[in-house]
Amino acid sequence: xxxxxxxxxxxxxxxxxxxxxxxxxxxxxxxxxxxxxxxxxxxxxxxxxxxxxxxxxxxxxxxxxxxxxxxxxxxxxxxxxxxxxxxxxxxxxxxxxxxxxxxxxxxxxxxxxxxxxxxxxxxxxxxxxxxxxxxxxxxxxxxxxxxxxxxxxxxxxxxxxxxxxxxxxxxxxxxxxxxxxxxxxxxxxxxxxxxxxxxxxxxxxxxxxxxxxxxxxxxxxxxxxxxxxxxxxxxxxxxxxxxxxxxxxxxxxxxxxxxxxxxxxxxxxxxxxxxxxxxxxxxxxxxxxxxxxxxxxxx
Amino acid sequence: xxxxxxxxxxxxxxxxxxxxxxxxxxxxxxxxxxxxxxxxxxxxxxxxxxxxxxxxxxxxxxxxxxxxxxxxxxxxxxxxxxxxxxxxxxxxxxxxxxxxxxxxxxxxxxxxxxxxxxxx
Numbered sequence: 001x002x003x004x005x006x007x008x009x010x011x012x013x014x015x016x017x018x019x020x021x022x023x024x025x026x027x028x029x030x031x032x033x034x035x036x037x038x039x040x041x042x043x044x045x046x047x048x049x050x051x052x053x054x055x056x057x058x059x060x061x062x063x064x065x066x067x068x069x070x071x072x073x074x075x076x077x078x079x080x081x082x083x084x085x086x087x088x089x090x091x092x093x094x095x096x097x098x099x100x101x102x103x104x105x106x107x108x109x110x111x112x113x114x115x116x117x118x119x120x121x122x123x124x125x126x127x128x129x130x131x132x133x134x135x136x137x138x139x140x141x142x143x144x145x146x147x148x149x150x151x152x153x154x155x156x157x158x159x160x161x162x163x164x165x166x167x168x169x170x171x172x173x174x175x176x177x178x179x180x181x182x183x184x185x186x187x188x189x190x191x192x193x194x195x196x197x198x199x200x201x202x203x204x205x206x207x208x209x210x211x212x213x214x215x216x217x218x219x220x221x222x223x224x225x226x227x228x229x230x231x232x233x234x235x236x237x238x239x240x241x242x243x244x245x246x247x248x249x250x251x252x253x254x255x256x257x258x259x260x261x262x263x264x265x266x267x268x269x270x271x272x273x274x275x276x277x278x279x280x281x282x283x284x285x286x287x288x289x290x291x292x293x294x295x296x297x298x299x
Numbered sequence: 300x301x302x303x304x305x306x307x308x309x310x311x312x313x314x315x316x317x318x319x320x321x322x323x324x325x326x327x328x329x330x331x332x333x334x335x336x337x338x339x340x341x342x343x344x345x346x347x348x349x350x351x352x353x354x355x356x357x358x359x360x361x362x363x364x365x366x367x368x369x370x371x372x373x374x375x376x377x378x379x380x381x382x383x384x385x386x387x388x389x390x391x392x393x394x395x396x397x398x399x400x401x402x403x404x405x406x407x408x409x410x411x412x413x414x415x416x417x418x419x
Contacts, residue, residue, distance in 0.1 A: 003308070042326060045333045050340040066316050073309055083312065084305040091379055113342030114353050125361040128368045135375045142382040201343045206327035210320050269418040272364050276416050280371070280407065284400055291393045294386055 006083055010072055013246070014216040017223075017253050021216075024257040038209055046205035049111040060107030061203070061211040063099055068217030070096035075224045076151050078234050078241035089150035090138050093225060097134075097180060100218060101127045104182075104189055104199055107211065111202030119198025123182065123189040125268040129275040130179035136283035137169040137176070140290040141229045154233035159299040161232040168286040170230045172279055174256065177222040179271065181215070184260030188268050223253035363415035367407060374403055 018034035048057070073083035074092050086092050101123065108120015142148050144165065145156035163170045179186045190198040203211050227233060227248035234241035266274075300308075333339075341348055359365065377399070385392050410416065 003312075042323070043330055045331070046324075046327060047333060047340055049342045062317060062320050065320060066313050069312060069316050070309060073312055084300070084308050086305055087302075109354070111342055112353050114344050114349055116342070117353050117357070121357045121359065124359065125364075128361055128364045132368065132371050132375075135372075135378075139375070139378045139382045142379065143385045146383060146386050148379065148383060196343050206324050209327075210323060268361070272361055272418075273416060276364055276367070276407075277411065281404070284404055287400070288393075288397065291385065291396075295389060295393065 002081060003083055005081060006072075006077060009077055009242075009246070010069075010217070010220065013220045013224075013249065014213065016250060017216050017219055017257075020250070020254050021219075021257050024254075024261050038213075041209040041212075042206055044205040044208075046207055047202075049113060049202045052112045052202075053110045055110075056106040057110030057202075058207075060103050060110055060199075061207055061214055063106065064103035064214035065210060065217060067096050067099035067103060068214050068221050071221035072217065072224065074150050075221065075228055076154060076233060077245050079151070081242060082151065085149060085151050088148045090142055090148040090153065090229075093150075093221075094135055094138065097218070097221070098131075100180060103214075107199045107203070108189070113202045115195045115197065115201045116199050119189040119191065119195050119201070122191075122268050123199070125272060126179050126182070126186065126188050129268075129272045129279075130176040133172045133176035133275055133279050133283055134180065136280070136287060137166075137173040138229065140166055140169045140283075140287050143287070143290055144294055150228055150233075154228055154235065157232045158235060161235075162230040165293070166230075166286055166290050168282055169290070170226075172283055172286070173230065174226060174252075175279070176275070177226060178256055178260070179275075181219045181222050181256075183219065183256055185263040185265045186271060187260070187265065188271075191265065194265070219253060219256070220249065223256065224249040226252045360418045363410070363417065363419055367410050367415060370406065371403065374399070 015034055018037075019029070019031055022033050023029045048054070071093050074086055074089040074096075076082040076085070104123045105120045108116045108118075108123070110116075141153055141162055144162065145153040147153065147156075157165075182189050188198075189195075190200050195201070200208065200211060224245065227245060231248045231252070232244075233248070234245045236244035239247075342353075378396075381392060381396055
């Protein structure tokens with residue numbers, strides 16, 4: 001029952017994020033557009049590029065979707081409304097999202113097309129830039145909660161949300177999450193107008209539909225992870241718990257989607273330089289700072 | 300739910316996802332098949348086959364970062380258990396990890412000074 005509710009919420013959330021993305025990118029608010037696009041993709045031909053690596057080509061989108069779903073599985077929607085409340089939830093989220101890299105490299109390598117290939121390798125560079133920022137900021141969150149369980153991380157924020165407790169970590173996590181979900185301005189693997197679609201270039205029809213759905217699930221997973229780790233998850237007055245989680249997740253997703261529209265695309269070398277020369281020292285400082293606060297203040 | 304059940308749920312979620320994708324593919328196949336036309340399967344390289352093979356060695360110009368990343372990623376294996384018991388251990392934990400992170404950070408600074416943090 002819980003699983004059914006969460007899967008329904010997931011499907012609804014993905015649909016809303018698709019509507020939001022359409023609004024952010026094209027400036028048109030059309031609640032039916034994602035459904036029409038999905039049906040159109042299903043009706044299209046599925047072309048298999050010549051001399052492709054069939055295994056990698058087929059596994060890429062599926063693995064991406066599995067990674068996104070497993071990440072969502074450890075995010076609580078409300079107390080008790082979680083697929084699996086693992087004791088190592090925050091770590092499991094990392095482990096699941098690590099497969100995004102594997103899936104995108106497979107999707108880039110598989111079709112034997114130049115643009116896809118470059119898109120895949122670019123994402124590897126992007127991974128080296130964002131990965132440490134994600135894990136280091138989550139460490140600081142776990143230090144305060146004294147647990148890696150996502151539900152305990154939420155309850156640890158009852159007195160003060162982490163966004164106020166560790167604002168540096170929040171900013172770093174959001175930037176890294178945008179890199180992980182390849183949202184503009186850090187959308188190097190697809191890079192519209194630059195790589196002719198990049199890893200998406202050779203996918204058509206139902207395979208492209210699965211790839212795009214997987215991307216929406218990953219955006220949702222990261223937005224809800226941000227809400228869980230930094231914005232107090234389901235905590236909030238008046239409204240029921242699930243409504244708070246949903247509202248916070250959609251607000252984070254909308255912020256991430258609309259932010260990218262106003263920024264120029266970042267080159268991979270620039271993103272790497274910024275996150276290693278500025279981001280990682282800041283993330284380490286965040287850990288030390290949270291460590292001192294956690295020892296001095298009992299909340 | 301004990302741990303085995305939790306992982307069983309996650310595993311069945313994985314299998315269910317694969318089944319869902321296969322169902323979508325079957326639906327798309329039921330709607331229509333691919334019409335075989337010449338040159339339809341050429342990858343998107345301006346309509347012509349690439350002159351050179353695509354599967355070649357790609358110069359990973361970020362390898363300096365990648366090597367440093369390995370060191371930092373290993374360090375994270377220690378950080379998670381440390382973070383969970385941090386408040387119990389108190390000041391000792393802060394000092395222990397402070398020294399460890401300081402050494403690692405010096406490594407980052409050394410790598411930076413030697414030009415590891417740039418596009419090679």
